[in-house]
Amino acid sequence: MMIKLLASLWQAHRRIYWPAWLATVVLVALNYLLFALASDPSLRHFGFSSLTNALLQIGIVFIVAITLGFLGYADNFLAKAQSRAFGLYRMLGMTHWQLGGLMSLDRFSFLATAGLVGVCTGTIFTRLAGQVLLRLIDGTAIHLAFWSARGTAATAVVLALGLVGLIVVNLWRLQQVSPQALFTTGQLEKAPAAKTPWLSGSLGLLCLGLAYWQAISVKPSMAALVQFMGATLLVVIGTYLVFMAGSILILRQLQKWPRCYYESPRGMIAISGLLTRMRANGAGLATICLLCSAVMVLLFGSLSLYVGRSRIQRLWNPAAIQVVTPLKQRAQVHQTVVQLADQQGVAVRRVADYSITVPQYGKITGAKFSTQLGGAASNTATLILISRQTYQRLTHHPVPLAANQALVYSPGQAVPSRLKVGEATYHLHRLAHFKWGIDPTHSIFPPIYLVVNQLPVQLPQLRVQAFDYQRTLPTTKKLAFEQSVMAALPMADNSYLSMRQTIKTFLNGLTGGTIFVGFLISLAMLVTTAIVIYFKQLTEGMADRHRFVTMQAVGLTPLETAAAIRTQVLAVFLLPVGGALLNLAVAFPGIHKILKLFSMYDGWLELKIAVGVAVLLLVIYLSVYAFTTRLYQRVVASGQPTDGDVVR
Amino acid sequence: MTLLTLEHVARTFGANTAHPVHALRDVSFTVDAGEFVAIMGESGAGKSTLLNLLATLDQATAGQLRLQNQDLAQLSAEQAAKFRRDHLGFVFQSFNLLDSLTNRDNIFLPLVLKRTPLATMQARLAPLAEQLGLQELLDRYPQEISGGQKQRVAIARALITQPALLLADEPTGALDSNTSQQILAIFNQVNAQGQTILMVTHSAVAASYAQRVLFVKDGRIYHELFRKEQSSAAMQSQINNAMLTLSKGGVANDD
Structure with missing residues (x-):
């Protein structure tokens, strides 16, 4: 039984x-x-x-x-x-x-x-x-x-x-x-709330405003992640409050506007229906909005990292091996690398050997670069200076520079045309490309390279040596060689190593794993979103069935019914996806700045990925919308008088 | 002046099946402007089918229905909806007020569908609200008022379009006897002002308020009673007798 x-x-x-x-x-x-x-x-x-x-x-x-x-x-x-x-x-x-x-x-x-x-x-x-x-x-x-x-x-x-x-x-x-x-x-059935939820509605709008401001104003610093997390939390709270109360606030105002409310059947039906619905289903719609936002942000972030990984590799490793040490260890480094290469049958050659100043972490305020002591959270840049002679030797380009002039290469952020560093003030000329403009420390702060006539004597210097070896070696052999170099070199203070294959394997693991997991999570969220939308249409169709039958009895025509359903359903289901697109648009600058922490500076590429992700989500969303709207219409239509209903 | 004419109207459900249901057979009657007519009958007699035909929610399979010289069979679904909002008012047993609208907006609804200017709607509402005692209820929602109050709102919604014919389907079916009497008194009051009313009911008390009662059985009009100068009690007694005769299978004599 x-x-x-x-x-x-x-x-x-x-x-x-x-x-x-x-x-x-x-x-x-x-x-x-x-x-x-x-x-x-x-x-x-x-x-x-x-x-x-x-x-x-x-x-x-x-x-x-x-x-x-x-x-x-x-x-x-x-x-x-x-x-x-x-x-x-x-x-x-x-x-x-x-x-x-x-x-x-x-x-x-x-x-x-x-x-x-x-x-x-x-x-x-x-x-x-x-x-x-x-x-x-x-x-x-x-x-x-x-x-x-x-x-x-x-x-x-x-x-x-x-x-x-x-x-x-x-x-x-x-x-x-x-x-x-x-x-x-x-x-x-519940009546719309008699009182207008001014407090929660305003609080929701305030939370969203604050979150958006935080996301837009986030700086590429250590604090960026924390600030972005804070903004995310505010978006979650704000979205729920706005969908549950803010929308009622807005709809109540529309209700007071006779042109909008009383002069068109569609307006009255849609606004009154939305008022009832937002009270009961605001949380559901907010969930849809947040799920869509999460899917887009997740896919955007992971895809950007994945697509940009080769650029990160190029940026971090213009040569197969880079060793940065104090000047006195220069000979020892060269000797160790060559010896190890000989032992393992690797044909190594030194492709660059030059001096840079010790990287300084700080931030640019106005036209001044200031180093931060004990204030790492607000740092935004890594400043490195090299001499004009070094630059000419590396690039084979002669550059005449006056004493107060400097070339600047800054792939991660805009710099002013004049910059004071220490006691010296430089008029800056921008460089579009500089192969050796790397941050050897791989810090999260984008590098700013200044090419100056004379390196300031007070700044200690480091020696950069870059080596290449044959690219045709098997990956395992490359990794083995790089690991032996890593183990053999004496790494004291201010010494940095960067190995192309090791970095590549690490980035592939990180970005590949991120995109894989990101895709699976997105798939799970999309399935959940589709079902939330489906259930909403179903339950709302059932709730609206009686409403439309009554309206048809008092004279709503079939065409007007269809138009009213379209308006109402479209309004209800475009709200979450509209909110999600707004969230993505506002999150974009914040994510762009966070990606800078991973040395991703290509905003144009990120924009293309963001648009692609948004279009993909819209297509999926509208497909679900079209399918579930048909279901809604069937449910509403099933309330029309039929042969079975009329005999009593 | 004749407002409504039914000539040999029939409605069969499942006509092409092995077991067709003849809900109405050869129904003919007329209703004059300003009349208050009640239609009585047992469950399944065909009252609601008749009401649905008059309300243009359904189409007859034979015969002709004319309201204000409009042949209702000629109306498409779109035209029927427009006809309803222009010429008919409805009062339902379960009120059918929309929970998402305030009582004021419920009353305005048919006029909004006709795209009537707000000033006109307000001008029409004011006397109705006063007559039906709704002034204090207009800004509340249907869930916040009693059944009798809901039915008064529903009557206001039906009357605000100034319909040629007010159709009422068991308007007191969900109300207690006191409230029912108030609602029926309102019906008498608006009828006295010239409103034509056609009411379907099970209740002899409700039917006794009408000037004429039509009895339906097995899809046919079996009997007709006129109130004339009789008291409500006498009319009610006559209705009860007629119903008893009908339930026993006989045919009562016309008054």
Whole structure:
């Protein structure tokens, strides 16, 4: 009998069950995939695999959180939809425990079947995903097992946690309400709030304004990440408040505007409908907005890093090996590198050998560069000086410079035309390109290179030696050689090493892992967003069905009905994506400045990626919107008088 | 002057199936302007089908319905909606007020659909609100008022378009007896001002307020009663007798 009741529940609420079940399958597959990859031993045996593994672990945390959050969200809809049936069962004599048992069995069968199909789906895609990850991180071959016991067990644990949570919450729900209330849950309609939520609405707008200002004004400094996190938190709070209260504030003002409200049926229908809806569904719409924002920011950030990694490599390593040491160690460095190369059959040659001043960290205020003592959080630049003679030797370009003149190469930030450094003030002429304009320390502050006539005597100097070796060497041999150099060189204070292949492997692991995990998290969030939109359309269609029938009875024509539905649905569902696009637009300068911390200075490339990501999300969003709008229209239309309704 | 004419109207559901349902068969009657007519019958008699045809929400399968010389069968769905908002007013058993609108906006709704200027809407609302005692309720929402008050708002919504015909579907079905009497008194009051009303009801008390009662059974008009100068109580007694006769399967004599 229980099975029959379960089957009838699934049949009666198939519009909720099946989409939720399918989405759960996808999320379970993603869980399995990440668990399987993270636990596979073959992913632990190549360069920086620990970094890739750490990224996979971060991905797991996000995916598990999204999965559990989604299960709770979908369960809420299911519980509302089932309340009438459960109320009826209680009225017919089912005990609380029998009802709890039925509900538990229902949730168990839902998760067990979704888990089984999800793990099978994950199994099918794990090898493919492993190969994609391998390509992205430029790793050596991996041999993934066909089926991962650990992945399955970990996924089962997540689902079991979800199941226990759902059962506890639903048992509590059943305990809290009477059969009559269960029977009527979901039928009660709420009037729009009588009071205008001035305080929370204004607070929401203030939070958003503050967050946007913070994101725009963020500087590429150590404080940038913290400031950006703060802005993100404010955006989350502000978005919820604005969608829940700020929108009511705005709609109330529109209601007071007769031209907008009373002179067009569409205006009145849309505004009054939105007012009711924003109160009930503001949080849901805010969630959609934040999920879309998160997907775009995540994809934008990780794609920018991935696409820009070769530029970072070029910027960090114009030569295969760069060694920066105090002047006195120059000969020893050269000798060690050549000796090691000879021992390992590597044909090495020194391609550059020059002096720079010790990098100074500071910030430019007006036309003055000032070094920060104990104030690292506000630093924004690394200043390095080289002499005119060195520059001419490196570039083979003669440059006449007066004593108060300097060439400046600053790929990461704008500099004024005049700059005071210490006691000297220089008139600056910009250089578009300088191959050796590197920051040997790889600090997060963009380098500013000044080419001056004479290096200030008070500034200590360092010696840069750059070596190249044959590019055709196998990766493992390159890494082995570089690691032997790293181990052999005496690295004292003010000594820096930068190895191209090592850096490349590290960046590939970092950016490839980030884009892989970022894509999976985005996929999970997109699936969740689609389901949130779907449930919204479904429930709102049901809520609006009666409204449109009444309006048609008093004279709303079919064409006007269709137009009103379009306006209303479009307004409701463009709000979140509009908000998300605004969030991305405002986050762009902030992310651009944070990417500068990773030596990504190509704003134009980032802009192209941001636009691409926005277009991609819009296409996906509008597809979901088009599909779910048809569903909404079907639900609303199902309330029209039919042959079956009229005989009484 | 004849406002509404029905000639041999029939409505069959599932006509092409093995078991067609004949909801209305050969129904003919007229309603004069200014009349208050009640239609009574058991559940399934065809009252609501008749009301849906008059409300242009459904189409007859045979016969002709004319309201103010407009053949209702000739209207497309789009024209029917416009016809409804121009010529008909509706009062429903479950009020059908929109929870998302204030009572004022609920009353304005049919006029907003007609794109009536706000000043005109306000000018029409003022006397109606006074007559129906709604002044204090206009800025509240339907959920915040009682059933009787909701029905008064619904009546105001029906009357604000100054319709040729007010259609009421069990207007007291969801109300207690005191409130029902208040609503029926309002119907009498607006009828006295010249409003034509056609009311479908189960209630003999409600029907006794009408000038004429049509009895429907198995999709046909079986009987007709006129109130003339009778008291409400006498009319009610006659209605009860007629209903009893009908339920026993007989045909009462016309008054």
